[in-house]
Amino acid sequence: MNFDLSEEQRLLRDNVERLLAKTYDFETRRKIAAGPEGFSRAAWARYADMGLLGLPFAEEDGGFGGGPVETMLVMECFGRALPLEPYFATAILSGALLRRAAAAELRATLVPLIGEGKLLLAFAHYEAQSRYLLHSIATTARREGDAYRIDGEKCLVLGGAEADKFLISARLSGATHSRDGIGLFLVDSSTPGLSRRSYRTQDGERAAALSFAALSVPASALICDDAAGAIDAAFDEALAALCAEAVGAMDEALKLTVDYLKTRVQFRVPLGSFQALQHRAADIYVALEQARSMTLFAVMGLSESDPHRRRTAALAAKARINESALFVGEQAVQLHGGIGMTMEYKLGHLFKRLTTIRRLFADTDHCLDQLAESESLLAAP
Amino acid sequence: MDLRFTDEDIAFRRELREFFAANLPEALRRKLEQGGKAEKHELVAWTRILNARGWATPHWPVEWGGTGWSPVQQMIFRDELQQFPAPEPLSFGVSMVAPVIFTFGSEAQKKRFLPRIANLDDWWCQGFSEPGAGSDLASLKTTARRDGDFYIVNGQKTWTTLAQYADWIFVLARTDPSAKKQKGISFLLIDMTTPGVTRRPIQLIDGSVEVNEIFFDDVRVPVENLVGEENKGWDYAKFLLANERNGQARVGLSKARLNRIRQLAAAAPGGGAPMRDNAAFRRKLAWLEIEARALEMTVLRVVCSESDEHGQPNPLSSILKLRGSELQQATTELLMDVVGSFALVDVAEAQPAPPDVEWAHGAAATYFNLRKLSIYGGANEIQRSIIAKSILGL
Numbered sequence: 001m002n003f004d005l006s007e008e009q010r011l012l013r014d015n016v017e018r019l020l021a022k023t024y025d026f027e028t029r030r031k032i033a034a035g036p037e038g039f040s041r042a043a044w045a046r047y048a049d050m051g052l053l054g055l056p057f058a059e060e061d062g063g064f065g066g067g068p069v070e071t072m073l074v075m076e077c078f079g080r081a082l083p084l085e086p087y088f089a090t091a092i093l094s095g096a097l098l099r100r101a102a103a104a105e106l107r108a109t110l111v112p113l114i115g116e117g118k119l120l121l122a123f124a125h126y127e128a129q130s131r132y133l134l135h136s137i138a139t140t141a142r143r144e145g146d147a148y149r150i151d152g153e154k155c156l157v158l159g160g161a162e163a164d165k166f167l168i169s170a171r172l173s174g175a176t177h178s179r180d181g182i183g184l185f186l187v188d189s190s191t192p193g194l195s196r197r198s199y200r201t202q203d204g205e206r207a208a209a210l211s212f213a214a215l216s217v218p219a220s221a222l223i224c225d226d227a228a229g230a231i232d233a234a235f236d237e238a239l240a241a242l243c244a245e246a247v248g249a250m251d252e253a254l255k256l257t258v259d260y261l262k263t264r265v266q267f268r269v270p271l272g273s274f275q276a277l278q279h280r281a282a283d284i285y286v287a288l289e290q291a292r293s294m295t296l297f298a299v300m301g302l303s304e305s306d307p308h309r310r311r312t313a314a315l316a317a318k319a320r321i322n323e324s325a326l327f328v329g330e331q332a333v334q335l336h337g338g339i340g341m342t343m344e345y346k347l348g349h350l351f352k353r354l355t356t357i358r359r360l361f362a363d364t365d366h367c368l369d370q371l372a373e374s375e376s377l378l379a380a381p
Numbered sequence: 382m383d384l385r386f387t388d389e390d391i392a393f394r395r396e397l398r399e400f401f402a403a404n405l406p407e408a409l410r411r412k413l414e415q416g417g418k419a420e421k422h423e424l425v426a427w428t429r430i431l432n433a434r435g436w437a438t439p440h441w442p443v444e445w446g447g448t449g450w451s452p453v454q455q456m457i458f459r460d461e462l463q464q465f466p467a468p469e470p471l472s473f474g475v476s477m478v479a480p481v482i483f484t485f486g487s488e489a490q491k492k493r494f495l496p497r498i499a500n501l502d503d504w505w506c507q508g509f510s511e512p513g514a515g516s517d518l519a520s521l522k523t524t525a526r527r528d529g530d531f532y533i534v535n536g537q538k539t540w541t542t543l544a545q546y547a548d549w550i551f552v553l554a555r556t557d558p559s560a561k562k563q564k565g566i567s568f569l570l571i572d573m574t575t576p577g578v579t580r581r582p583i584q585l586i587d588g589s590v591e592v593n594e595i596f597f598d599d600v601r602v603p604v605e606n607l608v609g610e611e612n613k614g615w616d617y618a619k620f621l622l623a624n625e626r627n628g629q630a631r632v633g634l635s636k637a638r639l640n641r642i643r644q645l646a647a648a649a650p651g652g653g654a655p656m657r658d659n660a661a662f663r664r665k666l667a668w669l670e671i672e673a674r675a676l677e678m679t680v681l682r683v684v685c686s687e688s689d690e691h692g693q694p695n696p697l698s699s700i701l702k703l704r705g706s707e708l709q710q711a712t713t714e715l716l717m718d719v720v721g722s723f724a725l726v727d728v729a730e731a732q733p734a735p736p737d738v739e740w741a742h743g744a745a746a747t748y749f750n751l752r753k754l755s756i757y758g759g760a761n762e763i764q765r766s767i768i769a770k771s772i773l774g775l
């Protein structure tokens with residue numbers, strides 16, 4: 001057990017931190033958000049140059065062989081600066097799926113493209129009825145000769161507005177909630193029969209609703225015909241990455257709050273001299289550090305060979321992060337007074353991102369219910 | 382970064398469990414599991430078993446009987462003791478006064494006291510708090526006036542835990558009445574059988590007698606029982622309190638209690654179905670299990686950074702006392718939830734316990750007793766102030 005970063009890990013973190021500090025301050029972010037695409041192609045190219053886009057992929061597939069710890073470090077930096085590019089959607093979530101579900105030849109063609117920044121991917125999975133159930137898929141895929149015909153609707157496809165290709169989950173067989181019979185298709189976004197409606201989400205990022213009306217894709221588009229295991233694993237990785245991002249955002253929110261308490265003068269003294277506010281700030285710190293600990297727990301869980309244990313760790317971490325995000329976000333706004341309420345100040349955006357993360361993939365009640373179903377979290381050493 | 386226990390760590394855990402299972406009387410294990418406490422003779426016997434195995438004082442320097450275990454192994458040892466559950470060696474001796482003695486004491490003090498502490502030949506208690514000096518400990522009034530080769534100690538200590546069993550007490554007393562507050566305090570070791578020392582027990586809200594008042598009336602303490610330098614006692618006290626805070630996470634105890642709650646919930650009547658099937662209860666239990674894991678990871682972060690020897694104590698350690706006490710208290714509340722109204726029976730008054738409430742035994746007493754955790758060892762409000770000041774710079 002060792003929490004120290006290796007030399008390469010430290011370098012990676014410092015480089016990402018420096019890059020974002022130099023090219024992605026809050027004002028820049030505002031301009032990018034107001035631009036036509038809502039994210040920056042130039043920034044994307046810089047991530048490619050730095051090797052971030054290929055980071056989570058194995059070297060034999062053309063990636064840089066980073067693991068969960070490296071992803072955690074990058075995501076924590078992203079959480080502080082809140083860049084708007086679909087890094088999570090492409091490299092983390094879709095990337096995890098590709099790694100687990102795609103055959104070697106396909107990985108060999110796609111991974112270099114992703115790594116060079118030439119391919120934006122999004123995972124079209126979530127459906128209106130799913131809530132937080134990962135295998136709830138009503139979209140169907142029927143074999144018709146040497147093609148598949150896909151019908152259905154997907155919503156809240158993260159990074160879906162700008163994606164060049166989609167990974168689409170669709171049911172080959174079985175009932176809507178069945179774990180069996182989920183296929184995974186790789187489909188070009190310009191394919192006729194696929195229509196996309198893009199929108200902005202509360203955190204300033206972009207997503208899309210997709211509908212497939214007799215979308216016809218060649219049989220070769222089916223990259224995995226039993227994808228539930230890969231989907232589970234991909235979401236476990238995605239949860240850990242989101243937890244790390246939230247830790248970065250909370251860390252930044254605490255920093256802004258402490259700075260504010262030290263500098264804002266009311267009643268002729270800095271706000272930070274009031275004990276009620278000192279103790280609130282201490283509670284924010286505790287919530288943040290417990291979240292950081294659970295992020296490490298989730299990362300640790302990703303190395304578990306037993307998928308059940310991995311899942312439990314990811315959900316446990318997500319629950320803790322959700323509750324910390326709520327407390328830290330709300331209290332940081334409260335301690336800032338009016339300035340915390342404005343779009344012109346970074347804090348509100350951190351809060352909005354934290355609020356988004358809380359609702360992504362698993363809310364606290366869902367996590368707790370899932371954990372309550374399973375063997376005790378304390379069962380292992 | 383390597384977020385795994387090594388194979389040796391895992392084997393070590395197994396070795397500990399096997400040793401505890403082979404050497405701890407099952408009746409004592411059961412008693413502890415149900416929230417009971419070890420009697421003096423039980424703790425003495427168990428400490429001697431550990432000491433014979435060389436495990437009574439893992440964190441001491443090796444020359445004085447430490448095991449030389451890595452910080453992670455020491456953490457595993459505490460965790461396994463608490464989860465088993467087995468009694469922990471008396472903290473006032475091995476974790477409070479002993480580190481002060483082996484860090485600041487004289488050679489003669491080390492030779493005289495340390496082996497007896499390790500073997501629990503001497504039972505130690507902590508004489509810091511006074512009626513007028515709680516959170517503001519430095520306002521203490523007990524005096525020690527030098528008179529030849531003796532100090533003459535006068536004053537009163539209170540909340541002294543388990544002093545009813547104690548052979549020795551370590552005391553903060555004012556040796557320089559003219560100096561300001563923190564200055565002028567010294568750290569004295571006092572034999573409880575010295576004439577002029579008297580004790581009065583105080584009953585706590587769980588019904589137990591766990592703390593005492595101690596009165597010092599012209600008590601003659603040989604100068605050789607001064608630790609370190611005269612008037613430097615506050616430094617030693619701060620050192621001691623920091624050690625005390627570190628041991629306060631006690632995640633193993635929370636884990637053990639949560640496991641017990643899980644077991645009880647399988648049978649506890651929940652109105653038609655066992656409590657285990659109650660959705661609200663299940664969420665609470667799952668939440669506290671998460672909290673236990675979170676705190677455990679924080680402990681590991683602290684423990685592993687200690688091993689770096691960067692010098693500075695990890696500021697995270699102030700979280701351990703705060704969250705450790707809150708988590709333990711939350712588990713006792715959930716234990717009350719699971720036993721429901723059966724917790725209301727005062728089992729101490731109804732011996733032998735009526736069979737229908739036997740299984741609920743200890744729930745209420747534990748709940749009431751553990752309110753202390755957020756009060757002693759630096760109350761949680763004080764911990765928050767420490768975090769705000771020393772970590773956040775407010």
Ligand SMILES: Cc1cc2nc3c(=O)[nH]c(=O)nc-3n(C[C@H](O)[C@H](O)[C@H](O)COP(=O)(O)OP(=O)(O)OC[C@H]3O[C@@H](n4cnc5c(N)ncnc54)[C@H](O)[C@@H]3O)c2cc1C
Nearest residue numbers: 507508509510515516540541542753756757758760762763
């Ligand atoms: C069961 C038990 C066992 C104990 N065992 C021992 C022992 O063995 N040896 C020993 O020396 N002592 C012992 N203590 C004493 C313990 O250390 C003190 O109770 C503790 O330091 C608090 O002091 P107090 O009780 O005087 O409360 P007070 O200091 O009067 O505090 C009362 C409340 O006010 C809050 N408060 C105080 N100051 C501030 C501030 N500046 N800002 C905000 N809030 C504040 C406190 O947090 C607390 O909530 C024990 C106490 C208990 C309950």
